[in-house]
Amino acid sequence: MTNSLAMSLGFVGGGVMAEAILSRLIASGTSQAKDIFVREISDQRSQYLQDEYGVSVCSSFEDLTSSVEVLLLAIKPQIFAQNSRDFTLPSDSKVRLVLSIMAGTSINAMEKIYPETPIIRVMPNTPATVGSGISALALGSQASDSEHGISQTIFEAVGSVVTVPESSMDAVTALSGSGPAYVAIAVEALSDAGVSVGLPRAIASQLALQTVRGSADLLHYSQIHPAVMKDKVASPGGTTIAGIAALEKAGVRNAFIEAVQAAYHRSRALAQLSED
Numbered sequence: 001m002t003n004s005l006a007m008s009l010g011f012v013g014g015g016v017m018a019e020a021i022l023s024r025l026i027a028s029g030t031s032q033a034k035d036i037f038v039r040e041i042s043d044q045r046s047q048y049l050q051d052e053y054g055v056s057v058c059s060s061f062e063d064l065t066s067s068v069e070v071l072l073l074a075i076k077p078q079i080f081a082q083n084s085r086d087f088t089l090p091s092d093s094k095v096r097l098v099l100s101i102m103a104g105t106s107i108n109a110m111e112k113i114y115p116e117t118p119i120i121r122v123m124p125n126t127p128a129t130v131g132s133g134i135s136a137l138a139l140g141s142q143a144s145d146s147e148h149g150i151s152q153t154i155f156e157a158v159g160s161v162v163t164v165p166e167s168s169m170d171a172v173t174a175l176s177g178s179g180p181a182y183v184a185i186a187v188e189a190l191s192d193a194g195v196s197v198g199l200p201r202a203i204a205s206q207l208a209l210q211t212v213r214g215s216a217d218l219l220h221y222s223q224i225h226p227a228v229m230k231d232k233v234a235s236p237g238g239t240t241i242a243g244i245a246a247l248e249k250a251g252v253r254n255a256f257i258e259a260v261q262a263a264y265h266r267s268r269a270l271a272q273l274s275e276d
Contacts (some may be wrong), residue, residue, distance in 0.1 A: 003153045005031045008094075010068030012087070013075035014040030014049050017101060019182050020129040021072070024157040026053055047200040059085065065093040070150060073110075077102040085253065097147050099154070104175065104271045107140045107166055118143040120151045123172050124158065133159035134176050138166035170271060173265035182259055184273050187212050 011018045018038070025031040034053035034223055039061055040046045046057040058064040065071065074082065074085070080087060081101055098119045100110055110119050119140035135155040139148060141273060148163070155161045164172060176264040187208050194204030219229060234240040247253070 003030065003156070005035075005150065005153050007070050007150065008035045008037065008068040009070045009072060009154070010037040010039065010058070010064045010095075011040050012064065012071065012073050012165035014038045014042070016079075016129060017124060018072070018074040019049065020133075021074075021124075021158055022049070022055060023053055023152065024128075024131055025154065028157050030153060030157045037064055037067050055166075062090050062092075064093050065089055067094065068101065070093055070097045070154075071095045073098065073100040075102065077105045080105060081109075088113055089117065095141075096164055097150060099151055101175070104267070106271065107138065111140060116142075118147045120147060121166060121169065122151065122155060123169055123177055124155065125176050125255075128155075131158055135159065135161050136169065136172040136176065137161060137163045138169055148162050168266040170264050171260075173267040174260045177259075177267075178263045182256065183212065186260060207233070 008153035009022075009025070011022060022031075022036050022038070022173065025036065034056070036053075036055040037058050038046065038055055039058045040049065040094075049055055050057045052230050056067070058067065060105055060197065075164065095117060098114050098117050099120065099122055101114075101124055102121050103123070106123070107119055107121050110121070119145050121138045121140070122135050123138075124135040125133050135158065137148070137151055137155070145228065151160050188206075190204040191201070194207060195201055199207070215229070230244070235243060245260060
């Protein structure tokens with residue numbers, strides 16, 4: 001059963017991820033369009049969101065904050081960093097919770113702008129745009145169980161939700177944030193492999209994509225360990241174990257580990273730059 005959000009929600013920024021969240025909130029019945037407000041600098045984009053989803057468009061940040069109880073920051077982090085004074089809450093603000101999906105912007109940096117308002121930092125990923133994402137929440141020092149629940153309700157509209165300490169956010173970024181790109185490379189490589197053994201490109205691509213998708217579904221619904229599924233497919237002396245041996249020889253497993261580690265270190269470096 002879908003939880004309902006009995007609060008008004010305001011988006012600062014109306015980009016792809018903001019659209020994914022607000023559209024899923026409305027489609028799932030979690031929120032009503034009349035309770036969603038957007039402040040987007042592009043008039044064309046604002047008009048599109050208003051026409052497509054029936055949400056309200058605000059002409060200024062002050063107008064937005066006087067209309068909503070939950071504020072969701074969905075703008076580029078450099079815009080926030082360079083213009084942070086423009087995003088302080090005015091005296092007539094109704095905002096009681098600030099959520100941020102700005103990559104690399106720490107809770108500490110946001111608490112300097114919103115010292116009296118609970119803050120929750122969120123890292124969603126791109127599958128959220130089709131309702132199959134996973135979002136990691138990190139709670140600020142003032143965020144209560146109630147605010148935690150509100151953020152969970154919002155992001156469950158676009159997929160699964162986990163809660164982590166903020167110190168784990170760089171690791172989350174490296175795994176689930178960057179992960180869709182790793183999976184895309186794996187699907188592309190499987191398609192190329194199919195072509196290399198004689199399959200037409202269209203058939204190879206369909207087989208590769210559905211194999212990855214179906215295997216993920218099988219792991220999800222059966223709750224078995226990946227190694228168990230691998231062993232069930234690989235029969236003694238068969239084709240699958242020969243393929244697995246080739247993958248291990250090529251170091252594919254270690255390549256995934258190194259990719260996540262490289263992304264993790266890059267995320268930490270970028271976060272440090274934003275703090276300096």
